[in-house]
Amino acid sequence: MDQFHLFPPQASTTAQQVDWIFFALTAITIFFCAVVFLPILFFAVKYRRGSKADRSNAPSESLLLESGWTIVPLVISIGLFGWGAITYFHLERPPSDALQLQVVATHWMWKLQHAEGKREIDELHVPLGRTVALTMTSQDVIHSFFVPAFRVKQDVVPGRYTGAWFKPTKAGEYHLFCSQYCGTHHSAMIGRVVVIEPLDYERWLNAGAPGETIARAGERLFRDRGCSGCHGANSKFHAPPLENLYGKPRPLATGEMITADERYLRDSIFLPGKEIAAGYENIMPSYAGQLSEEEIMQLIAYLKSLANEPSPNEPNEKRD
Numbered sequence: 638m639d640q641f642h643l644f645p646p647q648a649s650t651t652a653q654q655v656d657w658i659f660f661a662l663t664a665i666t667i668f669f670c671a672v673v674f675l676p677i678l679f680f681a682v683k684y685r686r687g688s689k690a691d692r693s694n695a696p697s698e699s700l701l702l703e704s705g706w707t708i709v710p711l712v713i714s715i716g717l718f719g720w721g722a723i724t725y726f727h728l729e730r731p732p733s734d735a736l737q738l739q740v741v742a743t744h745w746m747w748k749l750q751h752a753e754g755k756r757e758i759d760e761l762h763v764p765l766g767r768t769v770a771l772t773m774t775s776q777d778v779i780h781s782f783f784v785p786a787f788r789v790k791q792d793v794v795p796g797r798y799t800g801a802w803f804k805p806t807k808a809g810e811y812h813l814f815c816s817q818y819c820g821t822h823h824s825a826m827i828g829r830v831v832v833i834e835p836l837d838y839e840r841w842l843n844a845g846a847p848g849e850t851i852a853r854a855g856e857r858l859f860r861d862r863g864c865s866g867c868h869g870a871n872s873k874f875h876a877p878p879l880e881n882l883y884g885k886p887r888p889l890a891t892g893e894m895i896t897a898d899e900r901y902l903r904d905s906i907f908l909p910g911k912e913i914a915a916g917y918e919n920i921m922p923s924y925a926g927q928l929s930e931e932e933i934m935q936l937i938a939y940l941k942s943l944a945n946e947p948s949p950n951e952p953n954e955k956r957d
């Protein structure tokens with residue numbers, strides 16, 4: 638029990654911001670408990686049965702008291718709301734220079750993959766001082782990615798992508814938990830995040846046989862699964878070309894305009910009839926049940942690499 642801490646270590650840039658809100662809420666709660674319960678105790682003793690306290694002329698109203706207990710809590714609540722909202726938006730939006738990582742949760746483990754292709758299970762190596770952004774999905778039920786030391790907790794939901802980010806500020810090993818009850822071995826769905834120096838991280842990434850990058854694996858799938866047969870340049874089918882698609886506005890057959898983000902690409906593979914691109918027929922078969930979540934993530938990484946402006950951390954494929 639020498640490892641017992643009242644608080645998890647503060648090991649990310651956002652840990653302190655979250656803790657300040659927590660401490661402020663605790664302090665305010667303690668203060669108002671005192672304001673309510675100390676007078677109760679005081680009056681209970683003063684006016685107890687048989688006491689000689691003066692009970693005449695009891696005041697029945699006080700404008701100062703009533704406006705006070707309305708206005709003061711109102712100001713405090715609005716202040717807390719604003720503070721919480723600002724922090725929340727900050728926590729929700731990953732900085733653009735983030736290192737991208739893919740996370741697939743499943744009964745009962747965490748499968749993680751780095752952009753360069755390195756895979757891990759229930760263990761995540763990240764470099765100290767770099768922002769790390771996670772794109773997460775689940776293969777079965779709802780799980781939740783929880784790293785107390787980073788104050789990061791995000792549900793991982795089947796059928797959609799959720800994100801989380803953090804920037805580690807201290808080297809070391811930290812707990813990774815699943816914080817949604819997800820079945821028999823929920824409590825065993827734990828792992829660790831290992832924060833190491835950037836140079837050690839490079840060395841760790843390059844150790845062992847050079848693997849395929851995520852985008853490269855996606856390119857292979859794109860050919861092997863026949864996507865290129867229709868979406869390729871020389872196809873005899875009228876299918877939309879997928880170069881320079883990611884992140885761009887996309888006109889739909891319904892006249893709507895949407896952004897071709899991860900959600901759209903994923904749905905287009907599983908539910909091709911849902912959002913038909915303007916000028917095309919609904920002829921694509923669904924790949925539901927034929928591709929794993931990891932394979933979808935690889936395909937999306939490949940489509941991203943075909944976009945004009947690669948995100949700064951998505952290594953542009955130069956080999957050919």
Ligand code: CUA
Nearest residue numbers: 780815817819
């Ligand atoms: Cu996964 Cu609990």
